[in-house]
């Protein structure tokens with residue numbers, strides 16, 4: 001075996017320029033996968049992070065059927081007291097749940113007594129909301145005096161674009177008008193306590209008020225929770241946590257249903273496109289490796305026909321000849337990936353020194369590319385495997401040669 | 411029992427559909443420790459004959475038995491193992507492995523055998539390189555030595571496994587006369603030292619004179635055979 005490797009490696013270095021050219025090509029492919037993968041994965045995690053940590057939460061629980069008509073913000077599909085308590089018990093009994101926040105979501109009119117606009121409101125318990133969507137407070141501008149709770153009873157946090165549209169400023173008095181589920185219209189005067197940057201693009205008109213104010217405005221005797229946002233301890237395990245929660249609520253009499261962030265946000269499709277792009281780049285890499293190794297190994301075999309005849313004549317078993325060429329192709333792949341991984345990680349390291357900032361809608365993303373070790377290993381494994389597969393045909397050809405014919409070949 | 415037995419051997423090639431008889435009903439035996447040469451005009455079947463004896467090819471008729479083994483019964487892997495154990499080859503074009511040094515080239519056939527201990531391997535290689543006068547060149551690569559030197563290395567490589575037979579198809583065709591003579595005398599010396607049976611083919615009448623037994627082939631049949639002395643006398 002040692003000897004086979006020695007012969008294979010020496011044969012690679014026999015045609016230096018050709019080997020260099022081919023391995024550069026493969027290395028370039030590896031660099032492409034690592035750098036692009038690093039950027040894309042980092043973009044995706046950041047984007048998902050912004051969405052889940054500032055508004056959506058990692059997953060949400062609603063009354064059954066709510067998500068189907070979520071665009072209408074129906075108030076009649078709320079969790080009753082006992083239903084909410086049941087959900088809460090499950091959440092508290094699930095150790096993977098970090099925090100949760102009950103919300104009342106509804107549409108309202110907002111008026112500065114001169115102009116009126118519409119707004120989507122989330123009525124929250126600030127201390128619970130803050131623990132669930134941890135980055136939200138960073139997006140809220142207040143007078144500065146407000147420490148702790150970002151929205152107090154009697155206050156509203158309005159989205160940035162409404163501030164511009166209605167000419168509002170912090171401290172202004174406005175009035176909220178809303179229809180409750182019985183159809184009666186009510187109004188509630190509140191003071192602007194803060195301004196929130198819109199997260200989900202320029203169309204977002206999402207404001208925050210205190211849970212107790214929503215109960216007054218909508219004339220609720222008892223809390224009627226519309227939505228519970230949930231943060232999990234380990235985002236990587238979101239799938240299994242949501243799975244076990246879904247199971248807990250799967251009983252036919254259960255009133256609740258579970259949706260993860262990607263089922264609720266249109267940005268999930270962007271995340272999927274990013275995944276698809278990564279796959280395309282990997283596919284390109286596979287093609288590069290396949291074609292270049294197949295090409296170089298086929299050339300190697302044809303150039304060395306009489307050499308193959310010689311070693312076969314002096315007693316090399318066909319299987320060993322096969323191995324010799326497989327090892328040659330494999331070493332080629334190994335050499336190239338080693339270089340590619342080195343250069344790729346180097347580029348990622350440099351990109352980290354000079355972070356890339358850009359704005360995606362209203363979303364500010366600062367890319368600090370990094371690639372999970374698993375991705376790197378996967379890339380290495382792909383190249384190794386494809387190198388081996390690509391060498392198989394030429395190597396088998398060499399092993400099948402008849403020594404007399406091969407020797408006669410000049 | 412003779413080391414090499416050919417009984418009524420025929421070899422027919424298909425040359426673009428037309429059958430070509432390279433050997434026709436040929437029978438002969440070669441004994442142990444013989445030093446045999448085949449001569450004859452181009453196309454007379456010398457290479458074909460040596461390929462059959464070396465288990466590189468199979469006859470289309472008759473029987474080839476080498477060291478008690480019927481060559482026809484061997485599959486590809488079996489034939490390779492048989493060649494590795496029983497036969498050493500010296501080729502017209504030297505056929506050293508270019509990426510291996512002189513030492514490594516001689517070592518190569520031993521690595522196919524697996525059963526030779528490292529220490530013994532080394533001793534055998536160095537001893538043979540010394541015998542063919544190539545010890546001081548052992549770390550050079552084939553492209554750094556002359557044709558005659560290459561063929562001496564090839565002789566060492568053919569002998570390193572202690573084969574019963576060394577087959578050499580026109581081993582001196584690419585060498586000048588003096589070098590050719592030197593290579594043949596080395597082969598002869600090795601035959602005496604190790605008791606190996608040497609079979610070679612050649613065009614060169616002066617080289618032929620070194621052989622102890624000379625067969626003349628023409629059109630795939632043996633037309634003449636003579637001992638060294640008889641050959642001298644007839645000339």
Ligand SMILES: Nc1ncnc2c1ncn2[C@@H]1O[C@H](COP(=O)(O)OP(=O)(O)OP(=O)(O)O)[C@@H](O)[C@H]1O
Nearest residue numbers: 423424425430432451452453454455456457458459
């Ligand atoms: N692979 C082959 N296919 C078809 N015909 C062949 C093949 N090999 C040899 N022959 C024919 O068989 C005959 C014997 O060829 P062989 O090579 O054994 O002769 P040779 O005595 O070695 O000649 P030379 O002195 O030129 O090497 C020739 O007529 C040759 O054309």
Ligand SMILES: [Mg+2]
Nearest residue numbers: 456457458579
């Ligand atoms: Mg010939």
